[in-house]
Amino acid sequence: MNRIQHVFDNKKPDEKLMSLFITAGYPDLDSTVDLILRFEANGADIIELGMPFSDPLADGPTIQYSSDVAIKNGITMNKIFEIVEKVRKTSEIPIILMGYMNPVLRYGVSKFTRKAAEVGVDGLIIPDIPIEEDGIIKKQAEENDLDIIHLVAPNTSDERMKLADENSQGFVYCVSVTGVTGARDGDEVSKSVDRFIERVRANITLNPVMVGFGIRSHEDAQNIASNADGFIVGSALIDTIKQHYPKDNWQSELMSFVRSLKFGK
């Protein structure tokens, strides 16, 4: 069975799944495998592994920074596949590759999807591929049993939410605010998010829904994801790494933050 579906099928009714984003190759090439395994040990249910791109136009300064560092560190698509391959030796946590289309296109869409499936990737999130352009990768992803996860935002119409639902597998990614990625003031996010998630629930019926953008604490996650199946954290993790790396305890600081996100203090 598909690993993504498996975690949603086994979710307890009140549980919120936690998906964690980390840029492959950040803060250095060698720690990504270990970070993923430790995220899992500390409560992560799904991993979104960022494929760095030089021009991440849907992301805020935090992800742009981690992407720049990873590219300077020498990350490549093949190294990203090696990371997944190593994680798969000991772990069955769902892994979703997240990134922009150009590096995928350059690698070759068929070769990319084949290789991704081979090393144990479960799904893809490509923010600059809206539904009308997904023909560029849809067939190849299907052939290799890779889920394509579309995004919806507060300004997405009911009609397009239904379309995103029909064209997604695994889950639908709800962007909680109109804007780029980045940790935000929790109040700012939760104020408007309730009505949005209500609309999401009414229109997205085939897939689970995960909420992301702006979550930086357990409280944020509980508020924002109260009506969703789970939540996604990315920039707040990168910010935490940035704050502590390369001090000796950077990983333990990060993991205690991860535990607090899922379980509270």
Next chain:
Amino acid sequence: MSTQTKTKNYNYPDERGYYGQFGGKFVPEILIPAIQELEAEFNKAKNDPIFNDELAGLLDEYVGRPTKLTFANRLTEHYGKAKIYLKREDLCHTGAHKINNAIGQVLLARRMGKKRIIAETGAGQHGVATATACAKFGLECIVYMGEEDMVRQKLNVDRMRLMGAEVRSVTSGSRTLKDATNEAIRDWVTNVDTTFYIIGSVVGPHPYPMMVRHFHEVIGNEAKQQIHKVESRNPDYLLACVGGGSNAIGFFYPFIKDESVDIIGIEAAGFGVDSGKTAATMTKGTPGILHGSLSYLLQSDEGQIELAHSISAGLDYPGVGPEHAHLKDLGRVQYHAVTDEEAMNAVKLLSETEGIIPALETAHAFAWLEKLMPQTSEDEIVMINLSGRGDKDMGTISEYIREENN
């Protein structure tokens, strides 16, 4: 299908916003409602006589259109071959063709009730044009500009600020046009309900390449009429510089189906196309996706966008409009590249022979005359789009000449 048949039926973009295999709308979901609304409104506006009359009125009394077609007699004598005519976009208000599009899009923004305008700029000409149009209509204007370009084009920064625009310095990446565009898109993603993004070239997601072409077609339409008036025929050659490609597409488009016209676009080679410091996207690039469309790009084997280099800030961009990519693949337009040095020599030649100081961008088109003119004959006609004037580049030009003399 032969190039000829393809050209005769030339009708792009298709309903999905594609020019052959290029174009499309590769943007985050958040922007989809905005570009759908924009496309619908643009299609209504361009067929609305009230909109078109207002635009025509502004182009006439504010921009100063039609711009002149000037016979370059001394430049023609210099080469002793085909006659050379200049389409004088440098005489537009603000000194370059960019104002045609800025006025058009500001009218559209106003029609859509958007009061906050954002733009990206490289050389600053599009930023100045946008600031100008916003001042004229009393709209809030924010221009994103790379930190490096703000130094190279200080005069234009001052002009924008004087007209009430806020110029935001972009310090990410290469600190030039590519990164200014990223920042403008991020602003748009964040403020999409209130904000109209005026893209300055025939790049970006559909409908931008089509819309920007539409607002610049006036260049080619006027030039065609003007050359027919003095020469009673089409020119044999059209020449324009290509960065993103807006002046070129506006100039070329009305001639694309006229198969007797050889159309040539000139890119910036920077230090040379194989120097690693170049902006020759069509010569050195490969297909890829940047800023919302699929086109030729300067990129690494890993699909990371490479930094472009050109002495001209307006051509210093690692992408190119998708329609140019298609015209290249069709074989309808020939694209070549000239170096910083060749462009600078062209600045001097045009200044000395015609008393016209061209923008550094524009000078790239003139530099190709060195290669083109020996192949022409005296009964032929070359028409060049003189897309902008060089006042803004005087700092760069003076410094270059000083270094050359040392």
